[in-house]
Amino acid sequence: MxxxxxxxxxxxxxxxxxxxxxxxxxxxxxxxxxxxxxxxxxxxxxxxxxxxxxxxxxxxxxxxxxxxxxxxxxxxxxxxxxxSLMDVELVKAMHDIAVEEDCWYWAYSVEQLYNKDHWTDDVEGKEWLKFGYHTEDDEARHRILMKLQDMGGLEITNSSPFNLEINPEGVxxxxxxxxxxxxxxxxxxxxxxxxxxxxxxxxxxxxxxxxxxxxxxxxxxxxxxxxxxxxxxxxxxxxxxxxxxxxx
Incomplete structure (x- = not known):
């Protein structure tokens, strides 16, 4: 063959x-x-x-x-x-958006997975790989997307129609x-x-x-x-x- x-x-x-x-x-x-x-x-x-x-x-x-x-x-x-690691300031900003929109969110650090139920007080002390949001509210998801696009420096995709996944730009x-x-x-x-x-x-x-x-x-x-x-x-x-x- x-x-x-x-x-x-x-x-x-x-x-x-x-x-x-x-x-x-x-x-x-x-x-x-x-x-x-x-x-x-x-x-x-x-x-x-x-x-x-x-x-x-x-x-x-x-x-x-x-x-x-x-x-x-x-x-x-x-x-x-x-x-490829994500800028810590971007992670903080994305977390603020998640809290504002009161949606489910998660983030991968090199060591472990964090989410809405189990977040960390030490964002700066971690090495971040990816951030994600999940909401079945289309308007909320669109608002989040607009805010993320305004931030710049991000690669925005999804792994389901109801989520957004964010990596460093170009990754x-x-x-x-x-x-x-x-x-x-x-x-x-x-x-x-x-x-x-x-x-x-x-x-x-x-x-x-x-x-x-x-x-x-x-x-x-x-x-x-x-x-x-x-x-x-x-x-x-x-x-x-x-x-x-x-x-x-």
């Missing part, structure tokens, strides 16, 4: 994982088959390292991994290649995948990027093949080169079969 695609970059929630938060047997089988045939399989997620790692281990992956939407790139499990999954390509001696044209949300958009636009899940947000589907089945219907297995093993 010779395929022009050498790297499969997979979002996790809503993509690799079913709604029950597991990897289906069929999908796992095809990922292992692709790995065995020399295709690098890279988890590319908004999750923190410790939350993503068990799934990588379950699949037997030893290749690079992108976590926290690209704020961290791992050369191999437990071996950090790159980390996203596409930039993370580009770093992984450098590590592996590949180009973006050799990448298949698969996802379902706005935090996958840049990767889907810049990869050789950008794939949206059947359950993806409409804007992601509109951008993708191909729309596969949903996360509950082995959409990734379909991509591997179609573009890695049957591309002729």
């Amino acid at each position: 010779s395929t022009k695609y050498k790297l499969l970059a997979l979002d996790m929630d809503g993509t690799l994982l079913t709604d029950e938060q597991n990897i289906s047997k069929e999908t796992a089988q095809w990922i292992r088959k692709a790995s065995k045939h020399g295709v690098h399989v890279c988890l590319s997620t908004g999750r923190a390292f410790m939350s993503a790692l068990p799934y990588g281990e379950e699949l037997g992956l030893t290749t690079p991994m992108i976590t926290v939407n690209g704020s961290e790139v791992w050369r191999a499990p437990h071996e950090l290649h790159l980390r 996203n999954k596409a930039a993370g995948i580009a770093e992984v390509c450098k590590l592996l001696g590949l180009t973006m044209s050799e990448v298949i990027a698969v996802g379902d949300s706005m935090n996958d958009l840049a990767a889907i636009q810049q990869a050789g093949l950008g794939v949206a899940m059947g359950n993806a947000q409409q804007v992601v589907k509109d951008t993708a080169d191909y729309i596969t089945s949903s996360n509950n219907d082995d959409g990734i297995a379909e991509v591997i079969q179609k573009f890695i093993f049957d591309e002729e």
